[in-house]
Structure formats: C-alpha cells, structure tokens
Amino acid sequence: EVQLVQSGAEVKKPGESLKISCKGSGYTFTSYWIGWVRQKPGKGLEWMGAIYPVDSDITYSPSFQGQVTISADTSTSTSNLQWSSLKASDTAIYYCARLSYVDSSGHLDFWGQGTLLTVSS
Amino acid sequence: QSVLTQPPSVSGAPGQRVTISCTGSSSNIGAGYDVHWYQQLPGKAPKLLIYGKNNRPSGVPDRFSGSKSGTSASLAITGLQAEDEADYYCQSYDRSLRSSGVFGGGTKLTVL
Numbered sequence: 035e036v037q038l039v040q041s042g043a044e045v046k047k048p049g050e051s052l053k054i055s056c057k058g059s060g061y062t063f064t065s066y067w068i069g070w071v072r073q074k075p076g077k078g079l080e081w082m083g084a085i086y087p088v089d090s091d092i093t094y095s096p097s098f099q100g101q102v103t104i105s106a107d108t109s110t111s112t113s114n115l116q117w118s119s120l121k122a123s124d125t126a127i128y129y130c131a132r133l134s135y136v137d138s139s140g141h142l143d144f145w146g147q148g149t150l151l152t153v154s155s
Numbered sequence: 156q157s158v159l160t161q162p163p164s165v166s167g168a169p170g171q172r173v174t175i176s177c178t179g180s181s182s183n184i185g186a187g188y189d190v191h192w193y194q195q196l197p198g199k200a201p202k203l204l205i206y207g208k209n210n211r212p213s214g215v216p217d218r219f220s221g222s223k224s225g226t227s228a229s230l231a232i233t234g235l236q237a238e239d240e241a242d243y244y245c246q247s248y249d250r251s252l253r254s255s256g257v258f259g260g261g262t263k264l265t266v267l
Binding site for chain 2: 069071078079080081083084093094095096129131134136137138139140141142143144145146147148
C-alpha cells in the first residue's frame with residue numbers, strides 16, 4: 035500500500051527556521067517525483083515545487099522560488115520542505131504527494147495527510 | 156488569481172448532473188497539457204479523481220468523468236449524491252511558469 039506520512043503540526047514564531055518531512059512507503063521511492071502543495075486557511079491549493087529523489091532534480095513554482103527549500107533523502111525515503119526564516123504568511127497546511135506521469139503532465143496520485151504550520155508571535 | 160479559472164461554486168439536487176469548468180490558456184491547457192481533477196472533502200487531504208485523458212483511479216465511481224477541449228476542461232458528475240459535496244480542483248502544467256504545476260482556484264459543490 036502506497037503511503038506518504040508527514041511530520042506533525044508545528045507552531046513557530048516569525049523569523050524561526052523549520053523543516054517538515056514526508057516519508058514514502060509501499061513503492062520505489064526513487065522512481066517517482068514528490069510534489070509539495072500549500073493550502074492557506076480557507077483557500078485553494080497552490081503548487082510549490084517538486085523533487086526527483088534519485089538525482090535531487092528540483093522544480094520550483096516561481097512564486098515559491100527562494101522562499102522554501104525542497105530536499106530528499108533516498109536512504110530514508112523522505113522528502114523535506116524547509117524555511118530559513120518563517121513569516122506569519124507561511125501559516126498553512128502543507129501537503130506532499132507522489133507525482134505520477136502517464137500522459138503529458140504529471141498528476142498527484144497519493145497524498146500525505148498534511149502538516150499544519152502556524153506562525154505567530 | 157489562479158492560472159486556471161474555475162467557478163467558485165456549483166450546486167445540484169441528488170440524482171442530477173453537474174459540470175465544473177476549468178478555463179486556461181495557450182500556455183497550459185491549450186498547449187496540450189492534460190488536466191487532472193481532485194476532490195477535497197472537508198478537513199481532509201485532496202484525493203485524485205480523474206487523471207490524463209479521463210482515467211479514474213481504482214475506487215472512483217464512473218459517475219465522475221473528465222473532458223478537454225481547446226483551452227478548457229470540464230468535470231462532470233452524474234447521479235449526484237450527498238457525499239459528493241466537496242471542493243473540486245483542476246490541475247495542469249504551464250510552460251510559461253517553467254513547466255510548473257498549476258491548480259485552479261477550486262469549486263465548492265453543494266448538494267441541495
């Protein structure tokens with residue numbers, strides 16, 4: 035059974051750093067991209083970026099380039115999303131999902147449960 | 156402002172058919188990229204509903220179907236049921252955004 039299990043909820047202060055994780059199981063972790071998606075409270079889904087774990091090839095959505103860092107560790111089948119200096123506007127649920135390609139564009143076929151990040155002074 | 160445009164809300168009575176549109180441009184849907192659809196129930200993670208050229212993952216009923224024409228796509232739901240009440244999102248890629256994935260703004264489906 036394919037599963038993506040994300041780390042737990044976080045409460046942080048502005049300016050702090052953070053890394054959240056997403057551990058894949060039930061499939062060959064190195065054969066699929068992992069995508070990251072943000073959902074602000076009461077709002078829609080936003081594509082942040084994606085990583086191919088085997089060579090750490092990363093694509094960022096222009097809106098998130100320079101704002102976050104996506105990484106992967108094939109030894110633990112884990113992808114990470116990190117911030118060096120959090121802002122209140124980073125408050126959101128962050129989802130990781132497996133990216134599969136069948137036709138001309140990838141789709142997110144299995145999702146993690148989400149990590150709620152609250153940034154408040 | 157989302158790259159893909161969806162109506163904020165649609166509604167229908169049980170048993171009816173509803174459609175949700177997803178309008179893009181020549182740099183995304185019109186460039187030939189496939190459109191995928193997700194369902195998000197309240198308080199839950201999104202779930203893949205339709206991918207590629209109208210494919211359904213295992214377990215998704217055939218009441219759900221997708222289509223694409225030109226720079227737009229549509230999700231159709233027939234035989235509407237109370238449990239279909241959820242938010243629905245379309246997703247594709249955009250070559251003007253370094254081929255990054257893009258989502259529609261989402262559509263809230265209300266079953267009357």
